Amino acid sequence: MKQLEVMNFLNEVSDRFPAAYSLASGRPDARFFKSIDLPRLQQQFIHYFADKTGRSFAESQELLLQYGPSAGIINDILAQHLLADEHILTSPEDIIVTNGCQEALTLICLNELSKPEDCMLTLDPSYIGLSGFIQSIGKHIEPISIGEHVLHDSIAFKANLEVEILNTLKKGYQPKAIYVNGDFNNPLGFSLSELHKKALIDVCSTFKIKIIEDNPYGMFNYEGQCAATIKSLDEQGCVYYIGSFAKTVLPALRVGYLVLPARKIDEVAQLVALKSLISVNTSQICQAVIGGHLLEQEFSLERSIQPVRDVYKSKRDALVSALEHYLGGMSQVKWTIPAGGFFLVVSVPFNVTDEDVFRCAELYGVIFTPVYFFSLAEHTNKRLIRLAFSNLCEAKINDAVCKLSEFIEFKIGENIR
Ligand SMILES: Cc1ncc(COP(=O)(O)O)c(C=O)c1O
Known part of the structure; x- marks a missing residue:
């Protein structure tokens, strides 16, 4: 997919499945917006x-x-x-x-x-x-x-x-x-x-x-x-x-x-x-x-950022805990623990496709972004998915990872069959 089409594709997925949890969106958490007078x-x-x-x-x-x-x-x-x-x-x-x-x-x-x-x-x-x-x-x-x-x-x-x-x-x-x-x-x-x-x-x-x-x-x-x-x-x-x-x-x-x-x-x-x-x-x-x-x-911005930073850190930790809880038993699935920012990467033992993004949103209610969406290289790694933790609250992050793990389990099973 051309880079120009990626945003459209992701928007289309979220428009078609508005109730799906989005681990694709790196939008900031809106809870701090009202503090800006x-x-x-x-x-x-x-x-x-x-x-x-x-x-x-x-x-x-x-x-x-x-x-x-x-x-x-x-x-x-x-x-x-x-x-x-x-x-x-x-x-x-x-x-x-x-x-x-x-x-x-x-x-x-x-x-x-x-x-x-x-x-x-x-x-x-x-x-x-x-x-x-x-x-x-x-x-x-x-x-x-x-x-x-x-x-x-x-x-x-x-x-x-x-x-x-x-x-x-x-x-x-x-x-x-x-x-x-x-x-x-x-x-x-x-x-x-x-x-x-x-x-x-x-x-x-x-x-x-x-x-x-x-x-x-x-x-x-x-x-x-x-x-x-x-x-x-x-x-x-x-x-x-x-x-x-x-x-x-x-x-x-x-x-x-x-x-x-x-x-x-x-x-x-x-x-x-x-x-x-x-x-x-x-x-x-x-x-x-x-x-x-x-x-x-x-x-x-150090002082005003500190509470925001604390919230994102806690969301990162919630995402990592959920990954450990739901995917810790699958030795072929690994993930990074970033020291900052809004994103982490999960490595899965199968090639992810555009269709998988649709399928996961439709059947499991979770949207994620394959890392190859961000790549221009010819031979890019198709086994990486990006998860954003900035936008969802901790409880939703947990539920989203629970659903995502079912999708990953299904895909691993599909690849074995
Ligand atoms: C690396 C990077 N640069 C730039 C932007 C866009 O920033 P802005 O909203 O200030 O245009 C983003 C937004 O997600 C980003 O991830």
């Missing part, structure tokens, strides 16, 4: 904006309701947030506020892939927001498979990356950037070690390839400290950093941002011009909510 946070930001620009409150409020600058209006606040939470030192001029991570990805692709031979690289499998978009604009994206061995060995990771880049060059493509979701990855749940991240920077600066670091799950760490971001380790100026407030504040606001690899006035201008042609500007009303929230939190 939209009018108060907007007011907070308007006071700040009025003080900063020497305007009256009424004048600032009026400006907020108008069209606004394409680059955004909360860039200075974002720069302070990045320093506080990610140790990323950047200036407001190098940040562009976007409609979620998704728009940041599209802007970078359009900016980087200008010549016919230009292509994007991606660790594979990976989030389909980027690969689907590249396919939709008729550009090339080259998958770099990430087997278990390279995830555990940064030297093997580096060697594999170099070989794949050379192979891509031999095919006549010019890789411009590599897409990496290196912390609590979607779909696999892994995190790259600091050694892996440094190796990536090393290889990419040698080959003059930029890195697109997409980091929507970095703050959802359930075991100790967050790892350093690639951007904070980058001394070469090769990393585009992409952030989102969809999971940390509210998905409906559609506020994200991108940080340029290095200060280049022309490049900022080019990206801002592109943004003005795609969405004009990110809603200033929504930016004001994020701005107000960050001001109220003194730029760091």
Whole structure:
């Protein structure tokens, strides 16, 4: 299935079986939404904006309701947030506020892939927001498979990356950037070690390839400290950093941002011009909510995230306990225990098909996502399924795994017969 069709397929399954438990949806838990007091946070930001620009409150409020600058209006606040939470030192001029991570990805692709031979690289499998978009604009994206061995060995990771880049060059493509979701990855749940991240920077600066670091799950760490971001380790100026407030504040606001690899006035201008042609500007009303929230939190989301993180950790634990309870006796079935994020991966002893997704939803009332949906590689592992634990409550997670285990048991039996 083409990446472009995957979202449609999953939407079709959930539309046809609305009562099915979805272990496919990585939507945030809605129980925290009501703690975001939209009018108060907007007011907070308007006071700040009025003080900063020497305007009256009424004048600032009026400006907020108008069209606004394409680059955004909360860039200075974002720069302070990045320093506080990610140790990323950047200036407001190098940040562009976007409609979620998704728009940041599209802007970078359009900016980087200008010549016919230009292509994007991606660790594979990976989030389909980027690969689907590249396919939709008729550009090339080259998958770099990430087997278990390279995830555990940064030297093997580096060697594999170099070989794949050379192979891509031999095919006549010019890789411009590599897409990496290196912390609590979607779909696999892994995190790259600091050694892996440094190796990536090393290889990419040698080959003059930029890195697109997409980091929507970095703050959802359930075991100790967050790892350093690639951007904070980058001394070469090769990393585009992409952030989102969809999971940390509210998905409906559609506020994200991108940080340029290095200060280049022309490049900022080019990206801002592109943004003005795609969405004009990110809603200033929504930016004001994020701005107000960050001001109220003194730029760091650590305090407001903690209760949310605790809930997701408990859901991860509920999923792992349910897997142990219902599938622990099946030695051929294994699963990962991610240290953060929204997803874990179950490995089953049979090839999963598109039809299985339908069958499981229809007959067992559970929706899951096969990992091959996220893969562009020709020979991809069809025995992995991704389970999202962010959206369902603990009791439903248990019931969903009970049903899923019946499906897996049926499939194993079917394969033996
Ligand atoms: C890795 C990754 N990047 C980006 C996004 C999209 O983020 P946003 O809602 O900010 O566009 C998602 C959403 O699920 C994601 O998993």
